[in-house]
Amino acid sequence: MSNMPFHFDLLHSDRDARRGCLHTPHGTVETPAFMPVGTQGTIKGVDIGRVAETGAQMVLANTYHLHLRPGDEVVAQLGDLHGFMNWSKPILTDSGGFQVFSLADRSKVDEQGVKFRSHIDGSLVDLTPERSMAIQENLGADLIMAFDHVIALPNTPEAVADATWRSVRWAERCQKAHSRSDQLLLGIVQGGLDHALRRECADAMVAMDFGAYAVGGLSVGEPPEEMYAAIEATTPHLPNERLRYLMGVGKPEDLLEAVRRGIDLFDCVMPTRNGRNALVFTDDGPRRLKNAQYTLQSEPLEADCPCPACQHSRGYLRHLFQAKEMLGPVLASIHNLTYYQRLLAEAREAIEADAFEEFHARKQAGWDQGR
């Protein structure tokens, strides 16, 4: 092990699936790993002690949201994100690029950066690669992301290429602007669904020698097979000894498909967002808790799940949603977060045992059966 503040140990490979270990100043993350999303500095509805109990090793927070409210200087004064959230383990912040694209009113992109109006109060905000770095340094996460130009898909080849190469130029500016040695800056490989462009972008990013790499711009509505193909067109061009993070993905089956293609790290709002909407993940596929069939079911969602939701009957959980009780979304979110953590823990074991393909097939069969 190196004495650098960050180090990724690739412990074992099973074909392209990787079992690793990321060392950070706030502790270690066993990979493949899943990060719960704490958009505004909170995993929605779940207190941070319960988040830790799900098995989460690292969480994600959003630069755009926290910059606008309460402000990154406020977060810095309240002990940076670790103190603010009371989470002493690793944290990752995104760059703000995606939320500017998806949430801001009237955003305007030029080579300098993005000007947009806040979705909260309409105030004018200016985000540049340098500004994103300064904000992320204030927020104080362990892993931070280069500021990128996110565009809608499908789009013209020219627009995709233009945004991709602008993201590369911005990534260089991020590297120059970033000054904290206790933060690891990740470069993001863009390129839409164009495999040649993905490879060119990966080569350009690798030439800049980032400490870890992300695959961005996916899971924006394209069919799963095209997403898997785009991952497959990217990961072989990333250095084997560096962490690979697939941004914003996805369903349980997407995670295993991506692990199979060499991805180490994930984040997604799906466990919490779906939980709030009464959809829970299980090894027999997703269940819609509002369905009448659950009214009198006294068994838990999953017999072997240790989460607080699975201390209750399905009938009770359904009742909470029918009665519009806050505890329904809370418990379903905790179950889903626990499900994701258990899935990744099992995947890690399977890779160690050179049995990932069998594990994957078994899980997929269970999910398919429940459809």
Place this chain on the structure above:
Amino acid sequence: MSNMPFHFDLLHSDRDARRGCLHTPHGTVETPAFMPVGTQGTIKGVDIGRVAETGAQMVLANTYHLHLRPGDEVVAQLGDLHGFMNWSKPILTDSGGFQVFSLADRSKVDEQGVKFRSHIDGSLVDLTPERSMAIQENLGADLIMAFDHVIALPNTPEAVADATWRSVRWAERCQKAHSRSDQLLLGIVQGGLDHALRRECADAMVAMDFGAYAVGGLSVGEPPEEMYAAIEATTPHLPNERLRYLMGVGKPEDLLEAVRRGIDLFDCVMPTRNGRNALVFTDDGPRRLKNAQYTLQSEPLEADCPCPACQHSRGYLRHLFQAKEMLGPVLASIHNLTYYQRLLAEAREAIEADAFEEFHARKQAGWDQGR
């Protein structure tokens, strides 16, 4: 100790303040005690493990709500309220009378009972003393309440007397109808703010020999002094060796004023309802977390509070409310529930030490100072 399923041990008195111990088939409650309110079978927003961590020994659930949704037979099939809520300690259910009064559409009272339309779907429901007993037997709480006729205050003396004596007659019907020996039925003393009527009602209830007694019909908008006077007009006429429960009360200062007048048990929605609205209780009086003064405060709500909210800064809690994050209501509710439990635990210690008056004066001085 008796080998009856229920027994109240009066351990110590400090003037009229009482330190006791209620034994039930689901365990023991140290009194004076406060019950969190789980209206629909959930303490709003707080998972049952966290409820236990606040120090709560017994919780309350509402007959009216659970009868309408999911239905008391459903609760019975899912393991009665103990299994349904996953709470193995004592539970109390109210009779439904108060919610019929406050929530139902177009309720019509006659000597037989109350006919009303459900606030959920407008369906016609018929509630009688016998029906309330049957529902509460299905729900399976340890302590259950006689079905009473609740009216608005102020009201004419005739209307108050009429409702009071009807409640006495209904209490007799409840005694006859109630069949489960593992449930303790409480008689409720009504009488509005009429001290003579309170005493007459108490005498009538005591003549019926209930295992424990409640003081009902208070905290419905009258000034605190009138409420305290009505308690004082009631408790001396209740047997010393039986538990006394003041229904639906109240603020921290109300609790201590009532303990001082011989009350042993409380319930109130205030800790959770106020918590959802960003109002938190402290020894320096209530704090409104949305106030701008908390933006940069890095200290917890209370330095010596062990609750999960007090693992965070005031600035973080304020941010959660500003950002309309569910975790704000959740954490503020947990803090308030913890505050109430700690207050009652301190009151129990003070009574044991014959120092309740000094304790009361000290707490009141802190609350007054924060105003």
